[in-house]
Amino acid sequence: MIDPYQALGVAKGANEKEIKSAYRKLAKELHPDKNKDNPKATERFSDVTRAYDLLLDKDKRAQFDRGEIDAEGNPTAPYGFGG
Template sequence: MRNPYDVLGVPKGASETDIKKAYRKLAKAYHPDRNAGDAKAKDRFAEANSAYEILGDAGKRGQFDRGEIDGDGKPRASGFEGFGGFGGGGGARAGGFGFEQAARGRGAGG
């Protein structure tokens, strides 16, 4: 999704009241009941709802502003996902040679 601020047409420093007003205006304009059969209006309505879900919630808005979540509300990748096994010898639990065994001078057999 696009930037929620852009979707609602409000600046980053907008008040909660301004965000709510912008959302209501878009929701009214693109509501499916007013635009039956218009797929673009349906998509815009859904996009406005998603944007308001983030910006209308102070906690989620803060997370978005800090870059912790993306425009869909999903956590942003920190770049370190997929590097498991560093905290507790994860490889050893799977039957392999883990960090803890190596540190204690033990081989894979024990």
């Protein structure tokens, strides 16, 4: 998955309102019901939804910004190695 900020097209310092607005716009455009013949749109819709979920969760967003988790919410150093 791409960077959640890039997925939504918002700056790293975006506030909750900006994130919600960007998500709504993209969700309307990419929703599977509007793009039945476009599997890429469905995939992008999933990416946008995951990005939205991550960025609206204050704890996960902070972890992502610190590099502790990846864009999918997985630990970047799951066994304590790294850094």
